[in-house]
Amino acid sequence: MRQPSYTIALIGNPNVGKSVIFNNLVPGARQHVGNWPGKTVEKKEGTFTHYNTLLKLVDLPGTYSLTAAAEDEMVSRNYIIQEKPDLVVDVIDASNLERNLYLTTLLLELDINLLLVLNMTDIAEEKGYKINVKALSEKLGVPIITTIATKGKGLVELKEAILKAAQSPTKKRNLNYGKKIESIIASIVELLKKDPEIAKNYPLRWLSIKALEKDEQVLDIIRDSPIRAELMEGYFMNANKVLGEDPDIALADARYEQINKIIEQTLVRGKRKWTFTDILDKVFLNKYIGIPAFFALLWAVFQFTFEASAPFMSLIEMFFAYLSGLAAQIPNEIVASLLADGIFSGLGFILTFTAPIFFLFFALSILEDSGYLARVAFVFDKLMFKLGLHGRSFIPMLLGFGCNIPAIMAARSVEGKKDRLITILTVPFMSCAARLPVYVLIAGAFFPANAAAAVWAMYIIGIFVGILFALLLRKTILKGEPAPFIIELPTYKMPTIKGSVIHMWERGVSFLKKAGTYLLVGAVIIWLFSVLPWGVEPGSGESLIGLLGQTLQPLFAPLGFSWQIVSSLVFAFLAKELVVESLGVIYGVAGEASIQAALIASITPVSAFALMVFTLLYVPCLATVGVIKKETGSWKWTLFAVVSEIAIAYIAALLIVTIGGLLV
């Protein structure tokens, strides 16, 4: 296989359009792009060819700085320092030059081959900005390309510039932090040169600056160096004295001073234009209207998901009923039973929920692409901060509506170990798409007149339980003050049908893949459990599935769950969709109406609601448990998550049954 000639890293603040550029440059790339910050938490790689030269492009997570505070920032920083790409492309939001240039100054400190991309120049223009690109390039000593990535403008020029910059690297640095700071940096650089190991592996100017800032990772690097004592006692003490303040504060001030000077000389701010974003934000960020408007929109999402998808569910059901009918005619009884009762009744039934899942993803994509979801995090921040929680946690929580796994990974963007841990532990309470089939089935059976509202209620309950659980953690085992929440609010964009359909497909297809693999295997295992030992009536109390359910059922008797339901909940530990799949097999019936009828005969409406809440709150799936382990790096916290989720689910369901029993 051909090796790439150059490696190019894409870096920039969150939500500046890096992933759009990545998708445009790399053929066939489908990086998820959304109009809100913090989507990319892991680096993504792809290749593209220009003038027969193969280039590897690495999309790094969005970052505001290169400190060691958040994990996603560490991913970007470590990649640049350790992997040493041939070129770093810094994507800048042209409409927010001052804040974006802070990262640029940090990159310039690294003495790397840098190319700047001024993206979103249309929005800058809308704001009345006129940027002298040539002057800016000269001031920074870095080549600059202007783009409007969402419209594909400037991307050809960008490819040209990338190839040119990769082929002829320049590391000219024009930043000067003033005499005092520069002389301290120069003296530390001279000292660091005495350690050949350090001098060989790290950019010394950057290392000096970071050491002055007491960056933990950098201090670790010089911990075993022979120059350490001299550095710590002589140079650092001296720096404090000379600068008259903490060096990290002096350095940040010096960077902003440089940025302001450059902006003064290169940017003309015209009169700001009145934008549609201004109009919408007056209301969506309003302290009285913001939260009710969110709940109303969320209700609209579920009304659309439940009601509009229903006929399409029936069409899929008709298709599998037809296949099941054909399978039943197979002369071999076992094969006929496996296909008709196991695969077409179980897996086929779960596949009918493809319709509401795709409808939900379509609606959420519209909200996401419009830029509204970032506002939701903002309006909830005030409430969450009052509760002692980190507002940033709300973004991973919202991501959890799609799938808990990427949502838990998105917690990497949350600063502070405790805040990150709280976020990881609360995300599983957010109702993912896998739980939707359970709600749709039960709500349709027991609350037909208010089915969409019942589904909507699950999502709201998930948010509130998540917040309450986070509060409990904050007040007990994870005490501390949350870090202030800073979020950049993107401009609103009109979502396109094409874009929303693509996003819907990207997310929905994972459900189809799951159905074709895990859920298919699950259907076969459940079927085996329902027919073994051979000769028993399939799905009866004598079958393995029956024995399993009956053994555990006494534990769930206070909730009013039958053994059939208990069995399905056990299988759902692997994947939540298996609740629905196994009910089809256990009851030995096919089709939504038949399973709903069997459920109505089996439990009361209050227990049915308790079952929905139990499904919502207990462990989402085995894969989520794996991700919690990976992200926390601790079996203790993983076990804590599993046990607490089961306990909370049980207590919540018991409360519903007890209170509901008194009311009904």
Place this chain on the structure above:
Amino acid sequence: MTSTIKSTKKLVIYSFGIGAIYLIFGLLEFARGLSESLSIPWKISTVLVSPDMFSGVTLVIVGLIFLFEVHAQWKSGKDAGSFLAVGTLLAAVFFAVYLAIMGAHAIGAGVYMISPEAYAEIFVDWAEWTWTTDMRPGLWLFVFTLPGAYYTMKMWLSRKKKT
């Protein structure tokens, strides 16, 4: 100057009127939903007031946003048009959602009519569907927001031009 005052007055009256209508029908929808869940039927057509508590609450929220426009105009006129624009936008979102549901249910009814007898049971939910089944205030009330949408667009374009 006089024309500005006149247009502001018109805007306040319009916003108050549309806000009040949404609020009233929202409360009626909520009350009917609650009443029918307690098995107390109403004699009014469901086209006029559908029995849906949650849909009622959303209409109340939209109504309140329109009424906030009155408040904003009254207070300073600084944010004039924002609440009207977003109220109209939300009304349009609900209109679109209800319209999509109506369209989907029409498909269900159509398939019920043409599907073979063996599968008709699957589509039985739409056996008696007519367009009035899904008609609700959130659909027809939207018509009253159109003048607001026109005004908002005009206002936005003129502000954009000025700045």
